[in-house]
Amino acid sequence: MMDGKNLLRRRGFKMKEVKGQKGVREVRVILGVFLAIVLGMGALAHGTESEKVFLRLDPGGHTAMIRSLFFFDHGKRLISASDDKTIRIWDVSDLRRPKLIRTIRGEMGRGWFGKVYAISLDPAERILAVGGCLYKRGNPLNYAIRLHDLKSGKVLQVLKGHEDVINALAFSPDGKYLASGSGDNTVIIWKKEGKGYRRYKRLKGHEDAIYALSFSRERLATGSLDHTVRLYDVKNAFRLIKVLKDHDDKVEAVSFSPDGRRLVTGSWDKRILLYDRDGNLIREFSKKETRPAALSFSPDGRFLLSGSLPDEPPFTCYLYEFPSGKVKAAFKGHKNTVSAVSATQRDGRLILATGGGKANEILLWDEAGRILSRIESVGTAIFSAAISPDGKKVGFGFTSKPESQNNLAPLEFSFDLMAMKLKKINSEKGLLRARDERSGLELSTNPLLSQIMGLYYPESLLEVKKGGNVLARIIRHDIDGYRHDCFGFLNDRFFISGGTQGKVFVYNLRGEKVAELVGHEGEVWAVAVTPDGKWAVTGASDQTLRLWYLGDIKDVNWGDEGVDWERLKKARPGTWKNWYPSRNEIASLRSSDPVQWRAVVNLLKAFYMPIRKIHPTLTLFPSKDGKEWVAWTPDGYFTGSSPSALRLIGYHINQGFYKQAKWVSFSQLYDIYFRPDLIKYKLENPTVDISKKSGLPSVNDYLLRRMKH
Incomplete structure (x- = not known):
């Protein structure tokens, strides 16, 4: 096994020796080994995926990072692949008017x-x-x-x-x-x-x-x-x-x-x-x-x-x-x-x-x-987000003009969730941004310490402080969002942080993950929370704004003991046998720097401790010109600015790994699942299963029966 310092070099991290940083050497060594484990551990803590029907955007272009593209057919066609889970084939024979041929x-x-x-x-x-x-x-x-x-x-x-x-x-x-x-x-x-x-x-x-x-x-x-x-x-x-x-x-x-x-x-x-x-x-x-x-x-x-x-x-x-x-x-x-x-x-x-x-x-x-x-898509990345105190209106913006880490862009539009209306705005009046200070508590990244520890980015380390004292540190690594791009307090007990790869987590003041907000597929640039902490809104590079109900979040307590090595081993990847963190090094860190020790222990415990998954109450996709929008619930009910806007969205239906998935557009289900009334009811009653109120079969069941027959 390689020592931790060499492992960090192997990962491309730059090492620095800084005097007076308690526990830094131990953290670097531990993280070096840990990151090697993480590379193989890839996907832990994800439950069995039984869903077959997914509501997806189809806005004329990719909505997440484009990983690969190349010309073929003598340069007359182009193929592109993306983190948005699609492969698109384009006719570019007319260079001024490219056309989508099909999507795989x-x-x-x-x-x-x-x-x-x-x-x-x-x-x-x-x-x-x-x-x-x-x-x-x-x-x-x-x-x-x-x-x-x-x-x-x-x-x-x-x-x-x-x-x-x-x-x-x-x-x-x-x-x-x-x-x-x-x-x-x-x-x-x-x-x-x-x-x-x-x-x-x-x-x-x-x-x-x-x-x-x-x-x-x-x-x-x-x-x-x-x-x-x-x-x-x-x-x-x-x-x-x-x-x-x-x-x-x-x-x-x-x-x-x-x-x-x-x-x-x-x-x-x-x-x-x-x-x-x-x-x-x-x-x-x-x-x-x-x-x-x-x-x-x-x-x-x-x-x-x-x-x-x-x-x-x-x-x-x-x-x-x-x-x-x-x-x-x-x-x-x-x-x-x-x-x-x-x-x-x-x-x-x-x-x-x-x-x-x-x-x-x-x-x-x-x-x-x-x-x-x-x-390109008719939408674009969302760089700012805000919410009204009562949670009935959200604001957002597309233009990146960073003023601070939690204020990357001005607000340009607002969306009234009760009236279902989108409009352009010139003022932030009545809308709240993320709060990184509350009741003497403060959230901030520590770029210097992040670099010293060999983390990926300056924003990979977030600190919770009170009166100048660090209460907790939260490390982000390559499978839970790399960095803390935006963050804010929910209340005096919890805070929220968004990062890359669509990762959004709610933490307690001990730095433990209380919940994961699952929905975004691109970098989450903005977050805002109502004063009572019950509602949060996030904006991301996947071109969507997502509204989350957090009023029923319950705290967790992972205990004061260290890592349960047997539980961690059971959650191991196939490459676990090649790597094993040093228990002695972690133990020594506990006495030299308890805050750092807790950060590393929380990092490891997150792989086997149960973490609640929360899906958005509502997802909004606005066009970048503000003229069109569509909104939908996880249950599959949808609404939009006009019937023509429904071309921007549809249902992806899995057929199994060995078959190509099928696609059904919203327009084909307009008469059944176009239900702005149920969406409004869901916003007023976020914990209620609206499928029971509707009397309709779930979209999942309906489409699967339709495919079968």
Whole structure:
């Protein structure tokens, strides 16, 4: 086993020795081991997912991070995959007027279940490989790869063999092999056999998750969070040729030039490095202010396009001339991270596609940086949220203008929950923002200590203080939202915090998780709570505003004892046998810094202690121009600004992992489940089951019977 400090370095954390920080060394060591456990523990504390019908947005574009996109069919079509659990195929033959051809949907559930992290198309453009968090956590199918028929969407085959989620996929140029990179630190090579693929070889050696793959005719390159790239000989049974160790941070992008003679690698160290086919470093190709989140060559190999993952604006995608490295265009069309890029050529013209930004848009542009068209949702990310004291009105805004961590944007619209009316506003009068101070209590992040502890972000550590004394610290890690993006007190006993991946939790003053608010699928940027703590509203990058009833929350007490190691072991991942936290180190931390000890213990206990799940009472999707909106309850009842707005939403119906899901639009159920009266009743009686009042079968039962007959 590696020591904790090396583990933190392996994860890409920067270590600092700071005098006078009690318990910091112990926390760093413990967290180093713990984070290794977390990578495999992936999805604990998620109950059995029995739901088959889910109410989903379909607003004309993606509503969550775009993970992958590429041109095909000689550049006339484009395919994109997203955290919104959809794969969309676009006709871009008319660059000014792209059209959605179809959407591929697979098995999905709440939370991470169904998110698509990687796709790859075989050279014949018939088979689409799909990977991600495709099933229930802890189930082997969550680590599987689905092979779809591109034309019909039908699931042709399921490949099983990994022990963690799939982050990268790539077909070889001849279609003979498919490579899959996973969080289990391995690459599996699948070999074509008949009409399908079978497992051929597992490539080991990386010490962290694989996030990047690229084939040439003779080579395979694999990029990892362990800062290295490994180069394999395809023609010689994937023999390891060389390990490239020139980067100083995570490697999340690799790409061979179309002729296979050159390899480029992109890292969080903000550098693109250029190698020959055998892994000999030629030179530093580029170093910019942004991390190259993705790389794509033009078909003729004369240009290289990079994505953008900056520490702060501007969010710039660079188009380079190759191999000179001269910047052809610095594209600033997106206003946030761009993690998916593709380049093509049509009639001698270079066409670029980049996916990301605040609205998760796809932009088509030319080599001069001129935007040709936008593929985007009618909605956009929500950066601010507020609520009236009586909980009957909410406010929100789309424009990011950060004044503080809990005030990222002005309020631009309000929605009256009783009258069901949306209107533009110029004042925040009558609306309340998040409160990070109450009754002598204070909430604040501690960026310095977060960095010292080796956490992911400055906002990964939240502190509860009273009179200058720290009562509790709450650590966010990679499976519960990474950071505390927004937070506020419910009352004198509880507070709420939102983060990435749609994660929202209610905590008590001891830092224990009292409840998880399940619904968002994007980063939660804003929260607000009524003075009595009964209602909360959250806004997120998934373009929705969600209203939560919290009036019946009950406190928990996980006790003063330490971790129950046997319970933690039972909740272990398949990789548990490789990692085990040091009980002695945790015990020593208890005496040196009790607050830090409690933070680490709460972090571990959250994997086996029961945590209540709360679903939103109402979800609102407003268009960015404020002219249209739809709202719905978890029961499936809905309303909207007009019948035409109902095109923006529908029902996703699971058919099992081995089949493509079905889709039913709201308009098909308008006469039955368009019930603004029941929605108003639900808001007035949030704990009542409105299905019993309606006398109607649940949407789930109705649609399943309809499918059956």
